[in-house]
Amino acid sequence: MSEKRLYEQVYDAIKENILNDYYKAHTKLESIRNYAKKHNISTTTVEKAYNQLAVEGYIASRPRSGYYVTDITKIKKQFQSVTLTPIAYHPHPNDRITPCMFETKAYKKTVNHVLNYDTETLLSPCHPSGEPRLREQIQRFLREERNVLCDVNQIVVGAGIQSLLHILLGITQNNNVMYLTPEFTKAINIFRQYQYTLIEKASFLDLLNTPSDFLYISPSNMYPSGEILKVSDRNKLITWAHDYDAYIIEDDYNYLMRYNSQVIPAIQSFDESHVIYIGSFSKTLLPSLRMSYMVLPPKLYALYQKKYFNFAQGVSKLEQLSIAYFMESGLYYRHLKKLSKLYKDKNEILLHEIAHYQSDQFTIRSTDANLHLVFDFKQKKDCQTFIKNCHNLSYKYQKIIGTNSIIFPYSGIENTAIPKITKALLKNI
Amino acid sequence: MSEKRLYEQVYDAIKENILNDYYKAHTKLESIRNYAKKHNISTTTVEKAYNQLAVEGYIASRPRSGYYVTDITKIKKQFQSVTLTPIAYHPHPNDRITPCMFETKAYKKTVNHVLNYDTETLLSPCHPSGEPRLREQIQRFLREERNVLCDVNQIVVGAGIQSLLHILLGITQNNNVMYLTPEFTKAINIFRQYQYTLIEKASFLDLLNTPSDFLYISPSNMYPSGEILKVSDRNKLITWAHDYDAYIIEDDYNYLMRYNSQVIPAIQSFDESHVIYIGSFSKTLLPSLRMSYMVLPPKLYALYQKKYFNFAQGVSKLEQLSIAYFMESGLYYRHLKKLSKLYKDKNEILLHEIAHYQSDQFTIRSTDANLHLVFDFKQKKDCQTFIKNCHNLSYKYQKIIGTNSIIFPYSGIENTAIPKITKALLKNI
Numbered sequence: 001m002s003e004k005r006l007y008e009q010v011y012d013a014i015k016e017n018i019l020n021d022y023y024k025a026h027t028k029l030e031s032i033r034n035y036a037k038k039h040n041i042s043t044t045t046v047e048k049a050y051n052q053l054a055v056e057g058y059i060a061s062r063p064r065s066g067y068y069v070t071d072i073t074k075i076k077k078q079f080q081s082v083t084l085t086p087i088a089y090h091p092h093p094n095d096r097i098t099p100c101m102f103e104t105k106a107y108k109k110t111v112n113h114v115l116n117y118d119t120e121t122l123l124s125p126c127h128p129s130g131e132p133r134l135r136e137q138i139q140r141f142l143r144e145e146r147n148v149l150c151d152v153n154q155i156v157v158g159a160g161i162q163s164l165l166h167i168l169l170g171i172t173q174n175n176n177v178m179y180l181t182p183e184f185t186k187a188i189n190i191f192r193q194y195q196y197t198l199i200e201k202a203s204f205l206d207l208l209n210t211p212s213d214f215l216y217i218s219p220s221n222m223y224p225s226g227e228i229l230k231v232s233d234r235n236k237l238i239t240w241a242h243d244y245d246a247y248i249i250e251d252d253y254n255y256l257m258r259y260n261s262q263v264i265p266a267i268q269s270f271d272e273s274h275v276i277y278i279g280s281f282s283k284t285l286l287p288s289l290r291m292s293y294m295v296l297p298p299k300l301y302a303l304y305q306k307k308y309f310n311f312a313q314g315v316s317k318l319e320q321l322s323i324a325y326f327m328e329s330g331l332y333y334r335h336l337k338k339l340s341k342l343y344k345d346k347n348e349i350l351l352h353e354i355a356h357y358q359s360d361q362f363t364i365r366s367t368d369a370n371l372h373l374v375f376d377f378k379q380k381k382d383c384q385t386f387i388k389n390c391h392n393l394s395y396k397y398q399k400i401i402g403t404n405s406i407i408f409p410y411s412g413i414e415n416t417a418i419p420k421i422t423k424a425l426l427k428n429i
Numbered sequence: 430m431s432e433k434r435l436y437e438q439v440y441d442a443i444k445e446n447i448l449n450d451y452y453k454a455h456t457k458l459e460s461i462r463n464y465a466k467k468h469n470i471s472t473t474t475v476e477k478a479y480n481q482l483a484v485e486g487y488i489a490s491r492p493r494s495g496y497y498v499t500d501i502t503k504i505k506k507q508f509q510s511v512t513l514t515p516i517a518y519h520p521h522p523n524d525r526i527t528p529c530m531f532e533t534k535a536y537k538k539t540v541n542h543v544l545n546y547d548t549e550t551l552l553s554p555c556h557p558s559g560e561p562r563l564r565e566q567i568q569r570f571l572r573e574e575r576n577v578l579c580d581v582n583q584i585v586v587g588a589g590i591q592s593l594l595h596i597l598l599g600i601t602q603n604n605n606v607m608y609l610t611p612e613f614t615k616a617i618n619i620f621r622q623y624q625y626t627l628i629e630k631a632s633f634l635d636l637l638n639t640p641s642d643f644l645y646i647s648p649s650n651m652y653p654s655g656e657i658l659k660v661s662d663r664n665k666l667i668t669w670a671h672d673y674d675a676y677i678i679e680d681d682y683n684y685l686m687r688y689n690s691q692v693i694p695a696i697q698s699f700d701e702s703h704v705i706y707i708g709s710f711s712k713t714l715l716p717s718l719r720m721s722y723m724v725l726p727p728k729l730y731a732l733y734q735k736k737y738f739n740f741a742q743g744v745s746k747l748e749q750l751s752i753a754y755f756m757e758s759g760l761y762y763r764h765l766k767k768l769s770k771l772y773k774d775k776n777e778i779l780l781h782e783i784a785h786y787q788s789d790q791f792t793i794r795s796t797d798a799n800l801h802l803v804f805d806f807k808q809k810k811d812c813q814t815f816i817k818n819c820h821n822l823s824y825k826y827q828k829i830i831g832t833n834s835i836i837f838p839y840s841g842i843e844n845t846a847i848p849k850i851t852k853a854l855l856k857n858i
Contacts, residue, residue, distance in 0.1 A: 230486025
């Protein structure tokens with residue numbers, strides 16, 4: 001790469017002469033033969049350089065006459081090799097998963113399986129909705145684990161929830177979205193980008209009297225408390241959606257078989273006509289895997305069908321087929337079972353450890369289906385101390401605006417490190 | 430998965446009785462102990478079922494009294510197991526690459542390298558702009574191959590051009606975009622989605638007198654002709670951008686070292702302040718790989734820096750690191766060299782073959798940097814025959830609206846099959 005080929009040197013020399021005005025516009029260049037002879041190089045080399053200069057427009061050939069310098073406005077490239085302030089992005093040690101929570105070996109096997117046996121498939125573009133083989137697996141998974149019944153065509157795969165919302169807002173023409181605070185920023189920002197009116201509500205009961213086009217909610221794992229919306233409330237939601245002809249966007253972002261209780265069926269299983277179900281692999285497989293899917297109600301599928309060719313699939317086929325195979329072979333199911341046990345253990349160890357310190361200064365909200373806690377501090381100063389302690393550890397946290405409550409993820413903390421870290425987090429509280 | 434566990438059977442039985450109104454609202458359930466005794470099962474099993482029913486809200490426990498049936502609006506799930514008409518998506522045998530155009534073995538090696546040595550990295554979320562290691566490689570590649578000089582922070586990686594445009598339109602507030610016909614639909618549709626005014630122009634000269642916020646263009650490989658915008662015209666474009674304070678979106682979608690001539694430097698290399706450079710790996714590596722990148726001018730980078738946390742990275746880390754390693758190890762450069770030779774050969778064989786048939790009925794536009802031809806038919810009926818022939822072969826084609834011209838991709842056709850397929854394509858013309 002670094003060694004300059006001969007013709008490039010010729011090209012560079014002539015180009016520089018043109019840019020320096022040494023070769024004036026409209027003057028004739030030496031013939032290829034003369035140039036070659038003078039510099040003792042082959043005519044092929046010179047011809048290649050001349051061709052390149054002509055292709056880029058520095059010189060032009062006139063039939064039966066030769067090459068002439070073009071009249072070009074001088075190119076004065078003034079590149080200021082500025083070093084820009086980098087984006088302040090630091091991965092937080094608590095906002096990741098621990099090595100035992102990912103099946104490296106099994107996943108490697110599936111990726112290689114695809115690379116060995118599906119190479120031909122990789123050579124053609126992706127299906128806009130996602131590979132049929134993957135969507136069949138998602139369909140089966142949703143039916144068995146979430147009570148979600150749907151046709152495979154209703155499933156659309158995308159590179160994360162933002163991609164899916166871009167598609168959803170691309171096929172509908174609505175104006176507003178309602179959600180409970182604190183908002184799930186990554187999702188709500190997409191609605192912001194389309195200038196939607198944002199209707200924030202503080203409690204579930206406030207939702208039911210307000211009309212809106214979309215309701216964004218996670219009924220099986222309300223954020224951040226982890227509460228489950230009860231059946232009676234789910235029914236009220238469905239009635240609300242019918243009354244206002246609204247769509248519920250059910251973000252099932254952190255589905256896990258709960259260890260102490262059976263599966264909570266998705267709200268989509270109560271009414272498929274007014275619910276857009278969204279699921280993801282980030283929380284249940286790998287945070288750095290960018291793959292989500294949505295189930296469109298039949299009415300929206302009809303709209304999607306008319307416009308699907310507008311949307312390019314965002315997930316690479318290798319990854320889609322790897323996950324399909326991971327599910328087909330039962331590895332994903334086995335992994336989810338293992339994961340829910342790991343979640344439960346980690347949660348118990350952490351709560352047990354915090355109990356040593358627990359005073360009157362704060363209470364804890366927690367479930368074994370989440371890998372975050374909510375600390376509700378009684379006093380502002382303790383909340384601030386906790387934030388300071390997080391900063392000292394480079395730990396991630398989210399303050400719930402207008403409260404003394406902190407959402408604290410702990411998926412990246414090894415069980416053995418929990419005592420030490422709890423101590424550091426609760427220092428001076 | 431399929432075998433029902435005992436507590437699920439208990440759960441199902443009680444739930445059905447509630448839904449069938451056999452257990453009335455507000456009535457008390459048998460105690461756990463009694464239920465267990467009556468059915469000869471363990472109290473743990475019954476407790477688990479009761480817990481689950483309580484979690485879902487079918488029953489509620491009253492302290493020191495027991496469990497009571499909740500008053501729920503009856504859930505009548507009326508799922509119509511409709512089979513929807515599937516999306517009419519057929520991969521076309523000419524719209525793919527042939528096996529020899531992908532380095533399966535080398536790519537497999539890089540993916541496994543990442544899975545073996547970077548497992549820890551995969552456990553944390555992606556950098557919103559893309560992994561620094563990948564962006565460093567892209568920076569180097571752009572400098573060496575495209576004359577594009579930029580800071581690594583200016584580079585943003587995304588899951589295809591649509592994802593990148595969503596980010597671009599998310600940080601700017603503009604109203605219109607100009608481009609040459611035929612449009613690159615996948616890109617222009619994003620502007621449509623944001624209700625941009627679309628300014629279509631038929632020729633390059635028409636652009637220069639029209640003000641606009643964005644100009645979408647591929648100067649190094651004009652679509653579909655493959656022409657290169659000459660230096661003098663590039664200068665005019667830069668002047669235009671300065672005059673109207675507009676941004677040029679340079680879509681360098683199909684960069685390949687041209688076989689007969691040297692690299693054409695990107696227009697970004699003339700002026701970094703008004704050009705947004707966009708590149709991709711789909712055309713040079715694998716059509717099913719969804720990874721693109723853009724270089725933001727410093728002014729737009731400043732806006733991006735304020736909003737980057739709004740955008741989730743759409744490309745999985747495994748894929749980002751695999752490509753980074755593919756570039757680091759020199760494999761990508763070697764592959765590009767091989768590819769440009771393959772492109773050239775395929776192009777020559779095809780043109781040679783068509784020459785046997787070429788009559789006065791059509792002319793061909795083609796370059797060895799593209800894997801598509803443009804057929805310009807003199808008569809409508811021949812154009813229609815060609816389209817019919819494409820349909821018979823299930824081949825992809827794109828008719829340029831308002832003309833008798835057809836864009837025909839041929840990357841998926843094996844060299845050995847070219848004679849046979851040319852014959853079938855040009856039948857009755």
